[in-house]
Amino acid sequence: METQDSGWRPVRRARAFEDVLAQIERRIADDELAVGDRLPGERQMAEQLQVSRSSVREALRVLETLGVVSSQAGRGPDAGAVLISRPEGALTDLLRLHLGLSSLSMREVVETRMMIERWSAAHAADHVTAEHLARMRTALANMAAAATVAEFVEHDTDFHLTIAELSGNRLLAATMRALRAAVQEYAIEAVHRLGTTEGLTADHMEIYDAIAAGDREAAVAAVSAHLARAYPTA
Amino acid sequence: METQDSGWRPVRRARAFEDVLAQIERRIADDELAVGDRLPGERQMAEQLQVSRSSVREALRVLETLGVVSSQAGRGPDAGAVLISRPEGALTDLLRLHLGLSSLSMREVVETRMMIERWSAAHAADHVTAEHLARMRTALANMAAAATVAEFVEHDTDFHLTIAELSGNRLLAATMRALRAAVQEYAIEAVHRLGTTEGLTADHMEIYDAIAAGDREAAVAAVSAHLARAYPTA
DNA sequence: ACCACTGTATGGTCCGACCATATGGAGACA
DNA sequence: TGTCTCCATATGGTCGGACCATACAGTGGT
Incomplete structure (x- = not known):
């Protein structure tokens, strides 16, 4: 079997919501986000990452199901998506x-x-x-x-x-x-x-x-x- | 737009995407869906459950992250969301x-x-x-x-x-x-x-x-x- | 029999609108 | 001054529609 690197590697373009996930993961890994911190709003994240709010929401839903963030509507300091637990x-x-x-x-x-x-x-x-x-x-x-x-x-x-x-x-x-x-x-x-x-x-x-x-x-x-x-x- | 607010509408406790999740989980638990089976399309599910396609997608994303379903675009028999693993x-x-x-x-x-x-x-x-x-x-x-x-x-x-x-x-x-x-x-x-x-x-x-x-x-x-x-x- | 083109069903993404919720502040009132 | 009421606002939650990307199923020509 041939093992020489043919030079081409399938560069899988991540789906939009995966970009968002990766971004949040990086920020957690780099300790830019501590437990209890509030994430940017959905609309703001969408603009920052140049994806739609829908995609941001899909990523947040995944993190929410995993128990990494908790979302709360409203307007107070506790509103928005909050990091409630590190992935561990x-x-x-x-x-x-x-x-x-x-x-x-x-x-x-x-x-x-x-x-x-x-x-x-x-x-x-x-x-x-x-x-x-x-x-x-x-x-x-x-x-x-x-x-x-x-x-x-x-x-x-x-x-x-x-x-x-x-x-x-x-x-x-x-x-x-x-x-x-x-x-x-x-x-x-x-x-x-x-x-x-x-x-x-x-x-x-x-x-x-x-x-x-x-x-x-x-x-x-x-x-x-x-x-x-x-x-x-x- | 005017809605004849004739009465009190019961507050749906679960969010829309949770309804979708519950529905799919129930069908899996009842063995209506076996591993390898194809789920209804996103649009069809949305109509069946009377929720938006966005909500269906959020639920599917969660299930996908959990490794329960796999989504594949296109039109063939392998297209669509497929149950690849039971929740276990x-x-x-x-x-x-x-x-x-x-x-x-x-x-x-x-x-x-x-x-x-x-x-x-x-x-x-x-x-x-x-x-x-x-x-x-x-x-x-x-x-x-x-x-x-x-x-x-x-x-x-x-x-x-x-x-x-x-x-x-x-x-x-x-x-x-x-x-x-x-x-x-x-x-x-x-x-x-x-x-x-x-x-x-x-x-x-x-x-x-x-x-x-x-x-x-x-x-x-x-x-x-x-x-x-x-x-x-x- | 084979191949190229096109139609179509499906997921992927985006947008804009509106609803629901909860706070903070403005203003009325005692 | 203190307190209560009400509304503007910010935020997530939901929706419908539009369009793109993908991959198969025909369809028709060779």
Whole structure:
């Protein structure tokens, strides 16, 4: 097969609404827009980008469905399209919606978590920093002091998220965040079913010690054992 | 213009495009629409639902971004909006947008692919079916017959997607689909850089053989070697 | 049988108008 | 002066129509 670049590349001319999307995406990526900021009006954007207002609206609808912006009619400071969430947050909501409406089984979710956490734990053991260790210790302390199961799960999420971020892979970390948010109720239910958090706490300590010691194998093993204990049925 | 305001008109809570979305979702949920079916034209839908074509278009754009429908201009049997995936598969293009929005590095993407594909390959070796093997063979044949790099990459994607689906985890398969779609241009560029597809083809044969033979270890090793070869810099 | 041209259905884009909503300010009023 | 009412205005929401771009289906000539 011929792999020489023939010189011609299909320059796909983006549709108008894709231009608008790209423009907004760029401004978000460049931090020109922060959460809570107001976007220019539809008419103004249309003129700036030299497209019709219809096209601008189609792009805004897409972003609205994704939970990136929120539109509000009227004339006040809250009117217009407002950036309500960075795209990372949009992924979270969508995944949750997806889990709620679709037929994804808990087995699939836990399996994915297992994959990500094992990988993350290995990297965490290699690249752990004092700051991350401190975050994990705080999470552990908060878990110990938690008065309710919901509170416990919240700080448990912090703990696992810290490990995911130590993977150095934002895609994995974002997916992990989304999964945790999506199955939060399920996690609470799972803890209730266990009846006690003693085993989980012991697991966490083991994970922490292994990562702090830089022991990859132990970290991976501890994470595997922890997930197997927390979700025995999945 | 004068309207005989004879009485109170019920305020429509949902916006017009949401009516269209709801209508299409209902028809999909009721199995009135199967994957591959063609939706009514924009003008016809507008008349049926008593909304403007603009509103219909906004709804279709959302569904398109979600990967539920695909629009094609022209007049043939493939023209119009076609249902390409049930909403459960919507995650795909969502992740794609997410990738575009958050400027992830190629390292992160390839790393994630590596994780998913190694896992999938192991499961594939255990649960492979004749049907999946046939799909993989077809993809391999198409790759061999590909006239352009873009075509080659397309069938290469088919091949890897088949393996991902063999994992039995739809969340992983959807993520894989999203990643492939998101980095398609990059993949084409990578093949160009290699200058030849010989090594990749040999890798694919090796992967296929290992999975067909039910050899987990060999399958995982072959996948790892393949990705390392295809994306040496990442 | 083949090919070039044309008709047509469909999505893609744009425009201008008007409606719906919500604020801010002007003016009336106590 | 304070407060209430009403209206101008800015903004999104909806609509209908016009025209362009695309790609197939005929149609007719060769």
